[in-house]
Amino acid sequence: MSLEVPPSARPHCAVHPDVLAGGTCSRCGGFICADCATSLLGDGRIYCVACAKRPGVDYLEAFRQEYWGRRDSWAWTVGMLTLSLVLGVLYSAASKGPPSRKEWLFSALFLATVPMGGAFFLGKPWARHALVATPLVVALGAGVLEPALRFQHLLAALPFTFVAVHIHRDVRSRLFFRRDVTPGALAALWNRLRNNPIARQAFHFGFSSLFMPLLSPLAVVCGVVGLMRVNLQAHPPIGRRGQAIAGIVLGVVSPPLWLFVLNYLDQRFGLVWKD
Structure with a gap:
């Protein structure tokens, strides 16, 4: 058989x-x-x-769906800056007399960016790419109106271009515009936003307590709570053990460190307190 x-x-x-x-x-x-x-x-x-x-x-898929098409902080920032630009141009026009030709051209140049800002706030895909080019286009236009300051205008546009490139690559912004992201990038965003945030806050409090010792109790409390929440076997896994421990250590070390520094300054220079 x-x-x-x-x-x-x-x-x-x-x-x-x-x-x-x-x-x-x-x-x-x-x-x-x-x-x-x-x-x-x-x-x-x-x-x-x-x-x-x-x-x-798949908690990452649930996380992706939660932010898919949902407006992020960058969209609100661009939207508010666009509105402020419109109000600034209107206020400038109303508070002065008839604008000169140069002032009118500068106003028209700035207002030309409004459709891009509004489209970005509304999540139009083309505006995501246009945002990167906008600072340089405005700088080139300003250079035509003021040839003697062409280099200064281009130099002033560089920080805005750097921020625009960062926004274009930002994973959270890509989710708002319904652009696909890699699983690794999505996991990194989830880790930054959702993975034991109190442990991350403990580290921030602990580091800040080196300069403001009154924050040391918050660092210790948040570190203990964050450490208790660590569970790598959970679904999704809860980590940041290192940041929780670092927050506790920095929170404990900060007060004695400040006492040592103040005592040294008092003995060395007599600048802290006097009998």
Whole structure:
């Protein structure tokens, strides 16, 4: 009597019936082959393709959907700056007499950027690219109106161009414009915004307590709470153990360090306190 199970009796993949299954989905229990098996970042379990895409299983997908098309801080910044530009031009025109030709041309140059700013605030894809070119275009236009200051205008446009490039590459801004992002970039954004934020705040308080020792209790409390929340086996995993410990250490070290410095200054220069 043979105990060997014939291939026809072995479980086959639910998606590829001609392929033998290599395991089962951790969520639905369906049979899956090697091509259908999906392992999520930080999970360690195996899912079928359908279950792996469910927001309840893939926390990064749920995170992406939460911010997909949702206006971010950069959109609000560009929108408010555009509105301020319009109000500034109108106020300048109303507070002075009839504008000169040069002033009128400068006003027209600045107002030409308003459609881009409004479109960026509304999430129009073309405005995301136009934002990068806008500072240089305005600088070139200003250089035509003031040839003697052409270099100064271009130099002044460089910081704005740098910020525009940063906005263009920003993952959160890409989600607002419904642009695809890589899983690694999405994981980095999730880690920055959602992964144990109180531990990250503990580190910020601890570092700030080196300059403002009154923040040291906040650093210690936040560090302890953040450290208690660390659980790398959770779904999604909760990390930042190092930042929580650093916040606690800096919060504890800061007051004695300040006492030492003040005592040294008092003994060396007599500038801190006197009997």
